[in-house]
Each structure stands twice: as structure tokens, then as C-alpha cells.
Amino acid sequence: MNKYNPFEKILIYFGIFVFMTFILLPFIEMFYASLRPLDHLFRSPYQFYSDDLSFWAYQEMWNTVPMLGRYIFNSFFLASCVAILTLIFVIPAAYAYARFKFPAKNTSLYILLAINMFSGAVILIPLYKLLRTLGLLNSYQSMIIPGVAFLIPTAIWLLKSYFEKIPIDLEEAAFVDGASRVQILRHIIAPLSTPGLVVVGIYAFIGAYAQQFLFAITFNQKKEYMPIPTGLYEFIGYQSVKWNEMMAAALVGMLPVLLLFVFLQKYIVEGLTAGAVKN
């Protein structure tokens, strides 16, 4: 029943082609633009063909925006800090949700889901005032602190489902043998949940890398702390935009998350869809 006749096959592939064009066109066009000399880009109407494609923009971009390397470092640094902090807060909580029964368990899980639905934009004003009072505006912390809060809910849900997969019998057996809770955590839970922790950590890293814009433009004006999504706007000059270099830098800026995701997409997608599809 899953056989298609040639006509159906062509139709489906054509459909996929159109769909994929919509999804990938911006990336293809960004890559193409990054290879073309600037004066070829500035021809109207659009020229489909350039004969002197090169990776020159990928060298020149570091000179045009001297801080580019710093921005990329900042993005990595911010995302890593957010991911690590998220894990620190989430591991004990997710374990509690996976293993214990307690009053208000389900209610609080649903509240976590509801928090996911608030955009950071709603609470920017008090956060701005809070960070100003604490003297944290224009610092790494101003982007890390709110970033963590918005990743905690999903991370708890994800990690909880990983913990639930570890058979409780193992723990009970160890408990009967006289192991303490700390020992159980160290010798049973930790090794068995490493894959889950890696996936949730990477999810948090990708999420943190992606959410850098709003908090960065609101809470930080200092160049030396800017992450790459805001730093890229420096290619937009007073006279003209160096589109080829900006696109090259944009691609370099998105590469780390893309690579991470391609390697781990199976696990991340499984974890995320499991909540919505089967739950």
C-alpha cells in the first residue's frame, strides 16, 4: 500500500522541492551572497550569475568588524553559562518530579508549562529596573540571568522524562543494600542519566544561543559583551551595507548551533515531541 506510481512520485518530489525551497532559500541566498563580490551584489535588477565567486568575504569580515571574534566568543560564553546554570537548577528539580510524590506536583508542572508561554518582553520593565538597581546593566549577567529563567521550564520537562526512563528498581535495590541517597545519585543516577543530561544541556545551549537578541538589545549597550546576533548589525554602515561580509559572518555565527543540532536532532526532537504528542 505504500507503493507510489511514477506520477505520484513526481508530484510528491515536486511538492517537497517547493516546500524545501521556501525553507532553505534564505540560507542558500545568504551563502551565495557571501561568495560574491560586493559590486556584483549591488546590481539592479538582481544578477543570478557571478563568475568570480570567492571566500574573500570570510577573510575581510574580520577587518571590517574588528570585534567579530569577540562577539562570537561572547555568544559561546553566554550560551555555555546559561546552559550550565540551567542544568544546575534543573537536575534536582527534574529528579524530584520524576521520583517523588508530593502535593501540588501536577499543578506546579502545569505552571511551568504556562511560564513557557510568556515572552520575555512582558517582564522587561521590572527586570530592567532590577538589573539597574543591582548595577548589572551592561554586563554578561544582564543577559545570563533572564536567559536561564526562560529555559528552566522546558528543561525540567525534558530531563524529567529522561529520569523516568531509569528503572526505579535499580535505586530500590541499592537502597535495600544500604546505599545512601548521595551514593545512589553518584553511582546509579548520574552514569545512567548522562545521555539525558547531555541532550538537555545542548538543548539549553541552543536555546540560549538563539534567545540572545531581546535581552542583549535591552540590557546591554557595551560592545565588549555583545553576542553575535546583535554584533552583526555593525556591518550596516552609514554609507552602505557590506552584504557579502555580513552574510558570511551570519553563516559563521549560526554554524555552531546548526552543527550541534544536526548531530543531536534525533534526541532533541524525540524529547520535545514526546511531551506534546503522547502526553
Next chain:
Amino acid sequence: MNQKLKSYTAQTYIAYALIAPAALYIILIVAWPLLETIRLSFTNSSLAGEDYVGLENYQKMFSSKKFNGIVTRTFVWMFFSVSLKLIIGLIGAVLLNANLKGRSIFRVLVMPPWVVPIAIGMLGWLWLYNGYFGIIAGVGMRTGILDGPFGFLAYKQSAFISTIIADVWVGTPMVTVFFLAAMQGVPRDLYEAAYCDGASRWDRFFKITLPQITPVIITMSLLSAIWTFNSFEIIWILTEGGPRGSTTTLIIDTYKQALGNYKFGRGAARAVVVMILLMLFAGFYLALLARINKKISHE
């Protein structure tokens, strides 16, 4: 019994202790700011200080024609964006669910717009929409649809449509992936039985697939409604709410009032409206989820 009760309360304490750090963090960084926003909406707070002004912010806001226009615009924008995401996502999922060569590669290739930082993806769209040098204007000019350069983000209507398309681009992959996951969860024997009874591919889609994945479709419509409502970066980067306010949605307006002009009080009043609408959405969503869960556990 006593022993059991004791261990139960002990469990409760341990559980609460384990959850406490995350809970406190969220209370401080999310819950308190939400309440503080409500309080600020009754003041004229700015960088200079604040005084209690009662309902003034709300009265001004609701009596302004501009604000009412923004609310309407937000819902129109949302309606088109969410519908397109669902329709394109469903079509995409059907296509990628077909048992053909290369489908596992296509399934990975759908995801980049979802994963890549929105702010970076939007740079690509800025270039595509460029009126003189962009590929869309270029194709338009060469095919004669456009008789000259056309800045897609420079005119009211085209900017409105262009921001919707960019938002659909960001949101579609996730919808597709979720629909696809749901389709693969449909029991195979349903299809086999229908096939034996002579049901066509078309029938099988409308009579089996669609009813089976309806819960996911409903969940995803609500979720994408919420995310679309919250969409900030896309519009901010492409148009900053312009030209002449034609792409200013509630979120953009809230941001502009609060942090563009540092009129915290007015911004907070708008944020409260956003909050109330979001709580309505969230309420719907959670009620729905609870119903679906109940249904599943009954079956």
C-alpha cells in the same frame, strides 16, 4: 500506616528541597516581575521616579484609536501567520511522511529556520526583501511583475505581508516536525485494515490520519498562536514596527513604549494587556491538554 505516612512526608520535604532552587529562581525572575508589571501599570513610572496615577494609563490606552488599531492588527497578523504555519506545516508533514527515498535527509533539512537564532535568520530575509538588489525583487523585475525596484518592507501592505511570511518561515519547521511525529504515531494496522477494505490514499488521509492527529493539530494551533503573539524579533529586525506603524503589534508597541521612551508606566499597562491575553491562551491550552490526557487515560 504510620511508617508509610512518615516516609510520605519525608519524601515531600526532600522533593520540595530539590525543587526549591529552580522555583525560587523562577519566582524572582519571572513571577515577581509579572506582579511588579501590574503594579507599575498604575503608576507613571519613568527613569525619574514614579507616582500612583490610578487607571490613567489604561484610560489613555483604551481611548486611543491607535491602540485599538494595534490590537486589531495583532490579531489579523496572528490569524494569517498561524493559519499559514498550520497549512504549510501539514502539507510539509504529509510530503515528508511519504515513503520515498531521501526523506530522512529532508526531515533534517526542514529544521534550520527553527534552530538558527531568529535574529541571524532575519538578516537573510532583509537581503531577500531588498528592493534593489534582492532576489525577490529581481525575479519580479525580470518577469515583468514589478516594473522597477520595490522595497518590500517600505510600504504598509507589503511590509505587513512580508513580516508574516518571515514569521511563517520561522514557525513552520516546528509545526511540520510535530505533525510528522504525530503521523508516525498512528497505528499501522488502521491503515492496513482500511487498505484491505479498498480505501484510497485520499480516504485514508481524511478518515484515518486527520482524525488521529487532530489532538496534535489543536495543540499546535494554540501553541503557535501563543508564539506568534509573542513574536518580537522578526518584526523588530525587519521593520521596527513600521512603515508608519503598519507592522506594530502589541508586543512591539509594548517594547517601544517601555524601553524606547522609558515610559515604564504606559509600557506596563500594555504589558498587562499582553499578559491577560496570554493567560487566556495558556488557560485554553492547559484545559485542552488536561482533556486530551484524560481521554487517553480512559482509552
